[in-house]
Amino acid sequence: MQTTPPGRALVLFSGGQDSTTCLAWALERFSRVETVGFNYGQRHAIEMTVRLETLRELRARFPNWRARLGDDHVVNLAVLGQISDTALTRDVAITYEKSGLPNTFVPGRNLLFLTFAATIAYRRGLDVLVGGMCETDFSGYPDCRDATMKAMQSALSLGLDRELNIETPLMWIDKADTWALAHLLGGEALTRLIIEHTHTCYNGVRDTVHVWGYGCGECPACSLRKAGFEKWAMR
Numbered sequence: 001m002q003t004t005p006p007g008r009a010l011v012l013f014s015g016g017q018d019s020t021t022c023l024a025w026a027l028e029r030f031s032r033v034e035t036v037g038f039n040y041g042q043r044h045a046i047e048m049t050v051r052l053e054t055l056r057e058l059r060a061r062f063p064n065w066r067a068r069l070g071d072d073h074v075v076n077l078a079v080l081g082q083i084s085d086t087a088l089t090r091d092v093a094i095t096y097e098k099s100g101l102p103n104t105f106v107p108g109r110n111l112l113f114l115t116f117a118a119t120i121a122y123r124r125g126l127d128v129l130v131g132g133m134c135e136t137d138f139s140g141y142p143d144c145r146d147a148t149m150k151a152m153q154s155a156l157s158l159g160l161d162r163e164l165n166i167e168t169p170l171m172w173i174d175k176a177d178t179w180a181l182a183h184l185l186g187g188e189a190l191t192r193l194i195i196e197h198t199h200t201c202y203n204g205v206r207d208t209v210h211v212w213g214y215g216c217g218e219c220p221a222c223s224l225r226k227a228g229f230e231k232w233a234m235r
Helices: 017-027 047-061 078-083 109-124 146-160 175-197 220-233
Strands: 008-012 032-039 069-076 128-130 165-167
Touching: 008 017, 008 109, 017 032, 017 047, 017 128, 017 175, 032 047, 032 109, 047 069, 047 175, 069 109, 109 128, 109 146, 146 165, 175 220
Parallel strands: 008 032, 008 128, 032 069, 128 165
Antiparallel strands: none
């Protein structure tokens, strides 16, 4: 007899490869899973449409997960785009700064995402936040690091006076292993869904499709996704 996994989770869900894999991971582990997306004036705003398509496809293709997949929430964080001057919130070329970080880094983005997600989790009675942060194969964003996640978990639990766990299943794996994890969780059906419906490209390109999915093929997000797919496909 199959037992229902304990716990209730809220997944930070952008509709990209990483967050879709994290959502599948959560659906395998928790009895109730909700999702949250953030509209922060991102230049690749197409992800706000794509994420709904991805949720619909997950429900249609995976009946075992359908009953566990609950409400989706959207938070308007347009103020973040208004105070940020980055390539993700302005129509400027993607380059690298003197610090070594790409100018796609939006300062404080994940810190705000987690804070607002924690507020929703508190109200909804959810005790786990799940995010696709990773410091193994990433662009160097400091708010994706494990130390940052541990600090946020402690701060949020203290500030809410309720234990809140932050799970980051991709933290110590590269993009090839992310593809492998998706295949392990949902087989060919999930990897095809990720290729056909998720969005990663910072430039918001949806009219060019590659074997690894839609995108410009040149921005940092596309480059990581492409390299990971090719490495995984050669195994």
